[in-house]
Amino acid sequence: MSPDLSRRNALKLLAANMAALVAGCGKPPEHILPYVHMPERLTPGVPLQFATTLPLGGYGRGVLCSSVEGRPIKVSGNPLHPASLGATDVFAEADVLGLYDPDRSQACRQDGGLCAWEEVEAALRPRLDAIRGGAGFRLLTGPISSPTLLRLIEELRRKSSNFRWHIHDPLEDSAARQGSVLAFGKPLFFLPRLGEVEVLATLDADPLGPGPAQIFHARGFSQRRRMRAGEMRMSRVYALQSAPTLTGANADHVVTLSPGDVGAAAVALARALGAPLPEPKLTAALQRKIAAIGRELAAHPGHALVLAGPSQPPDIHALTHWINKKLAAPIACFNPSSDAATLAELAADLAAGKVDTLLVCGCNPAYDAPGDSPIRDAIRKARFSLHHGLYFDETASLCGWHVPESHPLEAWGDLRSVEGTASFTQPLIEPLYDTRTLGALLAWFTGEANAKDYDLVRATWSAEKGADFEAFWRKGLHDGVVAGSAPVAIDPGEPALPKIEPPPPDSGFALRVRPDPNLYDGSFANNAWLQECPKPLTKEVWGNSIGISPADADRVGVTNGDRLRLSTGDRAIVAPARIDSGCAEGVLSLDLGHGRAQAGHIGTGIGANAYALRSTEALWSIAGVEARKEDGGPGFLSTQKQFEIDGDRENIFPSETLDRFTDLSAGQADPPSLYPEHDYARADARWAMVIDSAACIGCNACVVACQVENNVPVVGPEEIARNRDMHWLRIDAYELGGPDGRVGFQPVPCMHCEKAPCEPVCPVEASVHDSEGLNVQVYNRCIGTRFCQANCPYKVRRFNFFGYADGQDFSDLGAQIMHARFNPDVTVRARGVMEKCTYCVQRISGARREAEKQQRPLREGDVTTACQDACPTRAIHFCDLADRNSAVSRLRQEPRHFALLGQLGTKPRTTYLADVRNPNPEMEGGGK
Known part of the structure; x- marks a missing residue:
């Protein structure tokens, strides 16, 4: 019988449930009042927004979280936060689902069986005495940037003579750290400023790929890749890589190389800038390409940058530091935030019997440590081991004790972003379960057994701010940013030119x-x-x-x-x-x-x-x-099949070079049509969207944002295998051909056609036009004939085959707690209806009501769609087409403007700006 099913644990669980029932039926300990007088700022159904911070890879991303009556439902970017600038990524958008995940750890465990926190405390007290007596105490965490947690760890160091802190980051770029030591004699942290870069060359690097800096890099990248009529300046990007990356997909030139040739290309670039290195062995064609890249880098001092990826060895990282110093590259340098030991050192201490008490917090080495790491067996050698995390995961099962962690949306705390700015995390909801934060757990070991997270964070900052602390605290919570908290970049000095080791011979x-x-x-x-x-x-x-x-x-x-x-x-x-x-x-x-x-x-x-x-x-x-x-x-x-487009691709995804984009025709003539014209003369607004294909990097933030905002269901792998995807917004990827292997990205929501082919075929008029041009789907009319789906040339309509939110959910998504994730302003659709993008009509309605209360017309910016809010490159624009000065009206006059499949005469309200790249005339393709 498993521990979870033993009689002892069953009785414990029964007792806990009985206690919960008694507590639920009795009077609450606090004085409560009925809703006779509405609490301040709380109106039923009206969301409130709070600034907070969400972690990723140990760093923070500033967000605004919408809460309806104490229930977090949607995350958006914080425009005041310098690392997010009002945008999000897929991980921030999806954190709401993580909050309500029924698989989250909900109770403490001992050897896999349920137990109470008091039992954990009783087991820890003897260990605390041993620690104070000099017994081996080890803390293993993921990367940490929180000033409060760093303060508490420093206190542990002072109070325990045999304490060591270890960090395990499965995505650590150890080669970059070693390369910094080779170049400067010490580990340093470097942050590129892509917003200042005119020529970028990446060596198996992917700054636009997933990570805590993705939003920051994407915004900087797009600032140099955005052009309008009369603005002909655009950065140029070279991607030298051995496997595809998101940065390479958005580059002007992709040079696909073997692993050894990527390093050789770095040596050739350094030689072009005067490095006295032996000439690498490259083909003549590749030498010409590298020479062209080197000339362009040298021609843009102060605005040229070379980045090496984690797959490159330390000597190549050191060499890129030398190159960037020669180029006066826009890259900031900072001292690392911690000096923790490594996972390998912890495994050695465990194997040697030096560890009495082991705390594993916020990381999962049993799953993501290297395959040859001995840590999985070594953890069992600790005399006392405790795991603290959101889930009872692979590592938790190896530890004797487990304490569930509070979700970031349930807890007070603080974090620094990749560029160093500090911000606070504040709880949007009371903890759903009996959980603890890492700060509270560490404080217990420092002697503060009943410390509150709120007090711990305030203690960290009050010492620094003094008498003005309360004003500082309120402003920091309101803005979501601690002003002036980013460290000043340092000058690392002159990098040493490394000795380049020859790559190992190919084998397999x-x-x-x-x-x-x-x-x-x-x-x-x-x-x-x-x-x-x-x-x-x-x-x-x-x-x-x-x-x-x-x-x-x-x-x-x-x-x-x-x-x-x-x-x-x-x-x-x-x-x-x-x-x-x-x-x-x-x-x-x-x-x-x-x-x-x-x-x-x-x-x-x-x-x-x-x-x-x-x-x-x-x-x-x-x-x-x-x-x-x-x-x-x-x-x-x-979800996307690969096929070649026969005929005129220009009507689907036009792509041009920078020097030719003004030749693209502005707009398109409307072909003859049998559909009736709609009169919008008396409409309050004419809503429309323009998407800049050249700015979209394909990061998917808009896709998940749409899913969260509009209660779009998950269907599961079995349904996906039947081509029953339910996303209201997709991003099509087009291989643009040629030797460069470039990719173009095109977000495709509903087109909201003025002459919509879906409307005349619906037998019950479920698909209709409203007075402002929105193609509306009336769910309670729809009988599921799917005629509209068959008639839609853009294939943006989805049929709800099952009650994905009504008893036929995939896996455990139908758990009661999961119902808290739904946006109350959007219908949760039943089985057998068509679904599609609505331009977030609920947001339009809310903005209109707010404008009416203030007795003013709607203004540009009052209404933003979920996809528009999320986009880190600001590729999506949405506003009133009737306003001739609006952004959408202006963009529709751009030479790059086009309508998807415009020859069909559907007159879509969703239109595009053509993709533009900036190739180097000296480069003849991107192959070898």
């Missing part, structure tokens, strides 16, 4: 691993919104696959979907193959974050665990991997 395949764009390091594996969000480059959902070049696929004998076994030493994984022309020959690519054994009902057993193939010395590029085809396998799931 080189495997490139990378963070998953949806699951990150695997900590979001149990989030259904993210599992079902199509990945930007592959449109893959519910799993990961192995990217392989067409030539290598022929050599191994695999086609799309065939099972491929990868092995290195005695470790192996199996995943479906996906033929990808962006992979160099001899290179395989695979996303991390999948293959969880204890993620929860949603994420367990989905995909393959790429961490198993990593080694301590080879985290991002694993050499000597053997690939072999295996029998069977279901393949992989994708």
Whole structure:
């Protein structure tokens, strides 16, 4: 019998439930009043917004969270926060689902069985005495930027003579840290300022990829890639890479190289800037390309930048520091925020018996440590081990005790962003379960057994702000930013020119691993919104696959979907193959974050665990991997099929070079149409949207934001396999052809056609026009004929085959607690109706009511759609077309403006600006 089902634990659970029932039936301890007089600022059904901060990779992203009667429902970016600037990413948008996840840990555990916090305290007290007596005390956490947590850790160091803090970050760029030591003699943190860059060259780097700096980098990138009529200046981006990246998809030139050639290209760039290094062995064609890149970098001092990715060795990172110093590159340098020891050092201490008490907090090394790490066995050697986390995960099952962690939306705290600005986290809701924060747990070990998180954070900042603290505190909570808290960048000095080690000889395949764009390091594996969000480059959902070049696929004998076994030493994984022309020959690519054994009902057993193939010395590029085809396998799931567009692609995704974009015709002539004209002369507004294809980087923030705002259901992998995707907004990816392998991204919501083909075929007039031009779907009329879906040329309508939110939910999404996630302003649709984008009509209605209360007309900016709010590059514009001075009206006059499939005469209100790239005339394609 498992511990959870034992008689002892069953009786404990019964007693806890009885206590909860008694407490629920009795009077609350606080004095309460009925709603005779409405509490200040609280109106039923009207959301309030609070500034807070959400963590990712140890750093904070400033957000505004909407709460309806104490129930958080939607996250938006904080426009006052310098690292988010009003935008979000997929992880911030999906955090609301994580808050209500029924798989979250809800109670303390001992050896897997349920227990009370008082039992944990009783077990900890003897350990506390031992710690004060000099026994080995080890704390293992993920990366930490919180000033309060750093203060508490420093107190632990002072109070325990044998205390050591270790950090485990599965996505750490250890090569960058070692490269900094080679160049400057010490580890430093570097933050590129892409908003100041005119020429960017990446060496297997992906600054636009997932991570805590994605929003910051995307905004800076877009500032240099936005052009209008009369503004002909645009940055130029070169991506030298061995496997596809999101940055490469948005680059002007992609040069696909073998792993060794990427480093050789870095040496060639350094030589072009005067570095006395031996000439690397490159083909003549590649030498010409690198020479052209080097000339352009040198021609833009102060505005040119070279970035190396984590798969590059330390000497190449050191070399990029030398290059950037020569270029006076716009890159800020900071001292690291901590001097913690490594996971490998902890494993050694555990093996040597030096650890009496081990706390593992906010990380999961049993899942995401390198495959050759001994930490999994070593954890069991601690005399006392306690795990603190949001889930009872793989690492929790190895520890003797487990304490559930509070969600960031339930707790007080503070965090710093990637550029150093501090901000507060404040709870939007009382903790749903009996959880503890890391701050409260650390305070217990410092002697503050009953410390409140609120008091801990205030204590950190009150010492610094003195008499003006209350005013500072209120302003910091209101703005979500601690003004002036970012550290000043330092001058690292002159970098040393490193000695370049020759790359190891090729043997077998080189495997490139990378963070998953949806699951990150695997900590979001149990989030259904993210599992079902199509990945930007592959449109893959519910799993990961192995990217392989067409030539290598022929050599191994695999086609799309065939099972491929990868092995290195005695470790192996199996995943479906996906033929990808962006992979160099001899290179395989695979996303991390999948293959969880204890993620929860949603994420367990989905995909393959790429961490198993990593080694301590080879985290991002694993050499000597053997690939072999295996029998069977279901393949992989994708929401976009690959096919070639025959005929005129210009009506679907026009793309031009910078020097020719003014040749694009402004607007399009309306072809003859049998549809009736609509009269909008007396309409209060004519809502329209313009999406800049050149600014969209394909990050998917808009897709998840639309899903959260509009209660769009998750259907699960079985339904996706039947092509029953329910997203109201998709991002189509177009391979633009040519040797560069560039990709164009096109967000596609409902077009809200003025002459909508879906309307005349509906037998019950469920699809109709309103007076302002919105193509409205009346759910209680719809009888599910699907005629409108068949008649829509844009394929943006979704049929609700099942009651995805009414008893037929996927997995545990129908749990009672999950109902709290719904936006009350949007209908939760029943089975058998058509669904589609509404331009967030609920927001239009709310803004109109607010304007009427203030006795004024609607102004530009009063209404923003969820997708528009989320976009980090501000590619989406939405406002009143009747206002000739509005942004949409102006953009519709741009030379790049076009209507998707405009030749059909549907007159869509959603239109686009054509994609524009800025290639170097000296570069003849991007291949070798």
